[in-house]
Amino acid sequence: MDSILSYFPPFEGLLPKWLFLVSVISAANSVQAYISDSYAAQLYNARSADGRPYTNPLSSRTFGTWTFLSAVVRMTAAYNITTPVSYDLAAWSFGLALAHFVGEWLGFGTARLQGRFVSPLIVASGSLAWMLSQREAYLGA
Numbered sequence: 001m002d003s004i005l006s007y008f009p010p011f012e013g014l015l016p017k018w019l020f021l022v023s024v025i026s027a028a029n030s031v032q033a034y035i036s037d038s039y040a041a042q043l044y045n046a047r048s049a050d051g052r053p054y055t056n057p058l059s060s061r062t063f064g065t066w067t068f069l070s071a072v073v074r075m076t077a078a079y080n081i082t083t084p085v086s087y088d089l090a091a092w093s094f095g096l097a098l099a100h101f102v103g104e105w106l107g108f109g110t111a112r113l114q115g116r117f118v119s120p121l122i123v124a125s126g127s128l129a130w131m132l133s134q135r136e137a138y139l140g141a
Contacts, residue, residue, distance in 0.1 A: 009078045015134055019078035019090060022123060026071035033064030042116045046109055054110040070097065081138050091131040098124035 009016035032039040037060035041053040070093045077090030101120050104111045111117045
């Protein structure tokens with residue numbers, strides 16, 4: 001067990017470990033998005049008037065790239081949690097994700113508040129709130 005824990009960020013508190021975990025899950029989601037466009041279709045789960053999903057293979061790969069970039073930013077923050085730029089970029093990544101998903105749900109109507117779509121809303125909003133509330137503890141600012 002110690003050998004597994006040695007890979008986790010060497011900082012006190014759960015936030016760096018959470019960022020590590022979310023980053024690994026995001027990277028796995030990126031792979032899913034590249035392998036099949038059904039992952040994105042399940043996430044952006046609304047349908048057009050003629051019953052077709054709003055997603056296609058290109059939008060799925062674009063989502064996979066965007067998600068992998070978020071994973072890189074969050075992993076960097078997990079191991080550099082006391083560096084303001086890393087911390088702030090990770091917080092921004094959750095804020096942008098939250099704005100994107102809320103926009104797709106309430107603004108563009110490409111997603112419904114059900115199924116796989118609920119998870120990124122919970123992760124983005126919860127992580128953003130957690131990072132904003134712990135900023136002073138990790139950065140002393």
